[in-house]
Amino acid sequence: MSELKEGQKAPNFTAKDQDGNNVSLSQFIGKKVVLYFYPKDDTPGCTAEACDFRDNYQGLTAKGIVVLGVSVDDEKSHQKFVTKHSLPFTLLADTDQKIVEAYGVWGEKNMYGKKYMGTHRTTFLIDETGLISHIIKKVDTKNSTAQVLELL
Template identity: 85%
Template sequence: MNILQEGSKAPEFSAKDQNGNTVTLAQFKGKKVVLYFYPKDDTPGCTAEACDFRDNYQGLKAKGIEVLGVSVDDEKSHQKFITKHSLPFTLLADTDKQIVEAYGVWGEKNMYGKKYMGTNRATFVIDEEGNIAHIIKKVDTKNATAQVLELLG
């Protein structure tokens, strides 16, 4: 598993968005990117987090910040999630798990005593040069935007 640190180069990626378009990290050079990883579309915590970014999206855009959500769900699942909750930002379908593994967020989880592999919730703030400026490992799903903005000052 990859252990990334603040200040290191963010791993490049290429993935399909909810509309089947290829998105790469390189496309966002010159902008700050909030790359947030979440376990599953339309589950309570993931919905709270996505809706918090949605509700604060215009303010983030005004500061030159792009928001990208990543889960291992497919494009169709992302489309439903976006439509149901009017999400204005891009969701990436990491069905081959290349991005979650590159960012070190794919790992063992435990629910009700049952162990399984899944995406650990985390947020990476990537600077204009493509370096990891901040990593949030303990995400407050209802206040995810505030956590990001607090780090950016």
């Protein structure tokens, strides 16, 4: 799979959210979408990022922006994460890794000298027509909303 680039059509997908509902990217045509990929529910960096989006959520929705978080955790894990941190947006369970693969964010990682496969933290901004307008590869977990807003 080749790397996605700005200006390309965002790959469509359907996945279960934290409540077991099917959510498809195509249902958000006509709105801007922040599609953010993160490694794991309730870990320090992922919590900081989710809470930053939570704390700035009203400002994002006021600009017509939909926030979707994606990790390979299951619906039950997402539900606990949403409840614990009062997250007002949708988290998608990509347990079969189809979305992370389609977006090119699944790959080898290295922590403390140990190599493993995992999700590379990446944020995609998708415009109203379904095209990728921006890709943020160096996500600042504590300021992820600011990173998004400065690109709009």
